[in-house]
Amino acid sequence: MLNKIRDYCRDLLESKKVEGILAVYTENGNYFPYFFTKKEELNNLCIDKKYLLLNSVKPLRENLVFLLQSKMPGKRIGILARGCDERALFELSKRGQVNLDNIETIGYSCNEEQAKICTCPTPYPTVNLKFGEKVEGVSEHKRWKEFSQLDIEGKRKFWEKEFSKCIKCFGCRNACPICFCKECLMEDRKFVKGGELPVEIPSFHFVQRYHHAAQCISCGECEIACPMDIPLRLISFVLLNRVKKLYDYTPGMNPKQECPIYTIKEERNEEALDELL
């Protein structure tokens, strides 16, 4: 697959269809995102290391694609995209963080092993899959069985134990492609004490989970980043399922479908909500 992708990218660059291609560059075992503009560089293009290209650059809190777009307005930009890159791209475009015009995604699928590492239900781009086969994703959290058996008090105790491990490193937020707010509620000093442990339980973690109820693209980066191994996405799975059931919405699947929590356009299903209250 790698050679095919390199060839394809070479063609894109040679034919000047794109100004350059955002992908992962590897050298001496290191890897980082890179904007490929010369075809000779493509020998260093790598596809076996995950690096979410749409993640926002901290502390600017703007993503690479947006930065490239502002640097070269109107120019066509290529992105070598995994499933999560594509999903992040769609969700960010709905929130004005990137412009989908003039973007060419070159989609490729991940393997089962990667899907396991990420706990990813859709390890491939759903709209522009160009290379590779769709493989089965992982749609159950590894601690779901244990968690779902708990009653309400059990869940509270579960989180009290888990959240008190948190060292407030903000890894979960910084690694998340959907977290781009310049003023983050997780750092609002009215609500969260600076530099003190333990964290506020459960509000500190609530903020991010809740804010992502209808935008989490299930990339797994928050949990991968967490040094304390806190199973944050147990909550995300519950919320994503609810949003899917109520509004038939899965973040990142359709660039045209608007986020149902923030846009009240079609009044469908509205009355049914009263029953859930």
Place this chain on the structure above:
Amino acid sequence: MSKSEFEPRIVALLCNWCTYTGADLAGTARMKYPPNVRTLRVMCSGRVDPAFVIFALQNGADGVMIGGCHIGDCHYAKGNYSSRRRAVILKDTLESLGIDPRRFRLEWISASEGDKFAEVIKKFTKELKELGPNPLNKGAQDA
């Protein structure tokens, strides 16, 4: 403290145009309702960030209520629609976090429904008494 003595604390975030006025009416009409509620006025139920609910529950409230205009009557057109969409997700989030979702309510009460306000507070207080103190409070009771 035994359950029968327990007096729950309710934080009510009320929309300026409807529910807050409704609560006012309940007061001026001298309707009887339990004194367990602390009201906070907001401009619209849609202004309430669900984080406020969590912060209240974490800082001493046993129950939190958001009060807004009836659907269709929001003075900012769609504030209460968003409020309702968020409330549903909020209930799920509370449950996943191990907080009984019955500790949170969203109610539509208009400016003329002082009696409904009193009724809702009565009902909510009773329910919270049955639920007992909010375990997030770590035993901190009202001084």
